[in-house]
Amino acid sequence: MKKLTNTSINFLPIVAVLLILAIWQAISFFQIIPEFLLPSPLSVLEVFKSDYSALFSNSLVTLIEAFWGLCFGVLLGVGLALIMDLFHPIYKALYPLLVITQTIPTVAIAPLLILWFGYGILPKVVLVVATTFFPIAVGMLDAFRSTDKDLITLMRTLGQYT
Template identity: 50%
Template sequence: MRKKLQNITNKLIPIGAILLVIGIWAFICAEDIVPAFMLPSPNDVVRAFIGDFALLMKHASVTLVEAFWGLVVGIAIGFVVSILMDQFNFAYRGFYPLVVITQTIPTIAIAPLLVLWMG
């Protein structure tokens, strides 16, 4: 019984938090605390999602295809570089500092630069 109650509580707390955030969002929009062009109401967002669903799915499919090919190219380049680093000492000495640098920079720090460079 206690485990079942804990299981229900574990599910209700996140749902309650989401509903609270949506409620605060709706209140902010209803009271015009933030202009509608900056923060549309939850109803407007749902209506726009339903009305523009086909367009959103078209763009989502393009994004997924681009992400897939980016992953494939990244894996291929990483595989080739790792083989080169394993087989040739000069490649190891050349690429290793770059590998270390790329692993120490947080993704969120370089994300704006990647957007600027790649669009």
């Protein structure tokens, strides 16, 4: 069996991407899936070249919406996780509600957000907050709860943690 070298391993992702693009192009060429559902990679590239300025300006708006949504989602998620870790009654009251909210698909609440907040930036930021809030809150809460209490006591004893 031939041993893979570092240079051959680096080419594997490139080969995989090229293979996926070739399969995609073949599916489009033989019209296995209609063009309006799955345009070919070449037609996507043509549209990208012809509408580059519109795509670029709209991508900046999308990045701004994603940035603010992520910032608020992180702040709310970490804040709620900290509060739930410090106060056990709040944890018992809010954690089931937090889990239940994840059963509602974001596709279902997106039209409601547009109706409530209009077509501006706010409904998109709220949707990003709703999407990022749960995994951050649950992840931080799990991290807070899994910290070894003996290590915290040791850090307090050494004067490194107040």
